[in-house]
Amino acid sequence: MMSTKNVAEMLRIAGLRPTRQRMLLGELLFGQGHRHATAEMLHHEAVDAGERVSLATVYNTLHQFKRAGLLRELAIDGAKAYFDTNTSNHNHFFYEREGKLVDIPEDSIRIDGVPEAPAGMVISHIDVVVRLAPK
Amino acid sequence: MMSTKNVAEMLRIAGLRPTRQRMLLGELLFGQGHRHATAEMLHHEAVDAGERVSLATVYNTLHQFKRAGLLRELAIDGAKAYFDTNTSNHNHFFYEREGKLVDIPEDSIRIDGVPEAPAGMVISHIDVVVRLAPK
DNA sequence: CTGTGTGCAAACTCTTTGCATAAGT
DNA sequence: ACTTATGCAAAGAGTTTGCACACAG
Numbered sequence A, B: 001m002m003s004t005k006n007v008a009e010m011l012r013i014a015g016l017r018p019t020r021q022r023m024l025l026g027e028l029l030f031g032q033g034h035r036h037a038t039a040e041m042l043h044h045e046a047v048d049a050g051e052r053v054s055l056a057t058v059y060n061t062l063h064q065f066k067r068a069g070l071l072r073e074l075a076i077d078g079a080k081a082y083f084d085t086n087t088s089n090h091n092h093f094f095y096e097r098e099g100k101l102v103d104i105p106e107d108s109i110r111i112d113g114v115p116e117a118p119a120g121m122v123i124s125h126i127d128v129v130v131r132l133a134p135k
Numbered sequence C: 001c002t003g004t005g006t007g008c009a010a011a012c013t014c015t016t017t018g019c020a021t022a023a024g025t
Numbered sequence D: 001a002c003t004t005a006t007g008c009a010a011a012g013a014g015t016t017t018g019c020a021c022a023c024a025g
Helices: A004-013 A020-030 A039-048 A055-067 B004-013 B020-030 B039-048 B055-067
Strands: A072-075 A081-084 A091-095 A100-104 A110-112 A121-134 B072-075 B081-084 B091-095 B100-104 B110-112 B121-134
Touching: A004 A020, A020 A039, A020 A055, A039 A055, A055 A081, A072 A121, B004 B020, B020 B039, B020 B055, B039 B055, B055 B081, B072 B121
Parallel strands: A091 A121, B091 B121
Antiparallel strands: A072 A081, A091 A100, A110 B110, A121 B121, B072 B081, B091 B100
C-alpha cells in the first residue's frame, strides 16, 4: 500500500522526475499491493480514470521502472509482456485460457538440483510458470 | 535421429500429407536429435539448403506440428516463439544476451511443493527457465 | 478429379522510435 | 533557462490470414 507521497519518493530515489504521468502509473502499479499488468491494461485504467497518457509513454515508463528495479518483466505467453511489481523470487500460475497471472506464495515451491551456471555466466533469475488449463 | 522414411511415417500418423515442405521442415526439426527453433531460423535453413518455402508456410507447419503433439511452443522472451522438438517435461537454460536456449537434463531439476491446481483446472505444464547473464 | 496445402501479400498486434512540443527543476 | 519527458504518428518485428494457384491422393 504505497501512498502518493511514497510514489513521489520512489521516483526521486530512482532518479526519475515525478511527472504527472509517472505519478499516475506509479500509483496504479504500487498503490494497492502487488500486481501484474500489461501496458495496455495500465493505459486503459489511466484513461478510464480520466487521465491523459499515451500508450507510448506507458511503455516508456514501464521500461524506466524496470531499469530502476521497480518492476520485473515476465515472458509468459509470447504475445504480450507482463510486468510484475513483486520483484522478489516467486512463481506464477498462468491461466492459459484467460491469460491471467496469479502469484504462487514464495515459500511454496522448492526447486532442487539446479545445475551450475556455465563458465562466465551467472543465473539472473529462475522463472517457474505453472500453466493451468480448464479441466 | 529420424530418417526421411520416419518423417514421412510421422506425418502420416499425424494425419498430415507428406508434402515437400513438410518433409523438409520435418527433417530439419527431427532429423538430428532434439532441437529448439524459431520460425525464422527454420525458414533461413530451408532457403540456405536451396529449398523453396515461404515463411507463412513455416509458421503454418509449426502450428500443425504443435497441434499434432510433435512440438512444444516455448514462451521465453516475449519477442519470438521458440519451438522445442522435445515435448517431454524438461527445463531450459536461456542465455539472455544471445537469445539461445539449451536443455537442462530431465532428471536434474526437481520441483517440490507445487500447490494443487485451483478448482476446475488442471496443470498442463510446468515451465522452468533458468536465465543466464554474462558474469 | 477433389480436396488440402502453399505462396504471396496484406493485415494485425504489440512494441519501439523520431521529433516537435510541453513540463519539471 | 535548461533539460528531460511526453505525445503523436510512423515504423518495426513477429505472426496470422485470405485467396488464387498448385499439388497429393
